[in-house]
Amino acid sequence: MKVAVYHGIGDIRVEESPIPKIKEGEILLRVMSCAICGTDLRIYKHGHKKVKPPHIIGHEVAGVIESVGEGVTDYKEGDRVLLVTEVGCNLCRWCLDGRKNLCAKMQAFGYYYPGGFAQFMKIPREAVEQANLIPFPDTLSFEEASLIEPFSCCINGQEYLNIGLGDKVVIVGAGPIGLMHAALARSKGAKMVILVDISSSRLEMAKSLPIDFFIDASRENPVEKVKEITAGEGVDAAIVACPSGQAQAEALEMVGIRGRVSFFGGLPPEKSRITIDSNVIHYKEIGIFGAFASSNQHYYKALKVAATESIDLKKLITASYPLKKIQEGFQLLSQGKAIKIVINPWE
8 A cells, every 4th residue: 555654854755555454353444535734744844752753644534444353343344434533541530531532541543553644544443442433424525524633623622612692702823723613613603703813825715714804913913903803892712723822821811801712722842831911810700721632522523513514624625635745735734825735545
């Protein structure tokens, strides 16, 4: 089979590799689409402590079950499925609570296990037993289904925010995650959605989506602009979908009384400590929430929303490439010229 192997920073090579052999309880998945995640891009540009080259990355996967190992009864050959990234220990309180993304021993596809930038993937027994393959209907294409993983993360993040009818929401970061957050907030009834970014080109690419105001933070003060737009009240919820400590601190100024803030995007380890005015939190009764990855329940919710077409994931796909041109996909994303790139290994 053909695989795209990460050999180090800026170095992904398409190579030949044996098709994985499956054992009892395992599944062989034919990968039809694997989208490039922002984390994949960071691995490509900067490396990652949990990814030891050579390694196959990629975790936003949709495909068809090629074969099942002895003892597998809940799946069959030909099933169209998407992949849940996280595999938990299945014993701790968080796994038992259905939140294996918070498991201290969690392992992930594309990091610990070989990922989806390949024509086939082996799904190990522990992942099969945890139902890490989720069927999806024919109404969704494989490319759309590959976007369920990041969308499920947005579902998880917004659970804490309770966005509802009439709310005003600001999203900082106009990447694919930020745009998914914008569409999700609108579908929940938000009457105003504001998008902030330092890239005018990213803001321009987002103008086909149901967003009311666009703020170029490289040209104007985003806090002052949000207050101007909201007549001084601030927004009800702020989502920071970018790795910026400054943006996290500014989000506290953007929300009004009893506002909710999501620190959705993680910060680089060397820049993870920020300075904030705790009195702002105290006197306005602001709630601050973190969000990390997602679990099976969030995938099912994301799939339900996408399958009913209340959110059109196709609008986020800038281009698709065959596996042999994966380097071009990474370069396009590096240049900020795409929202989402999908790799189709069999094209």
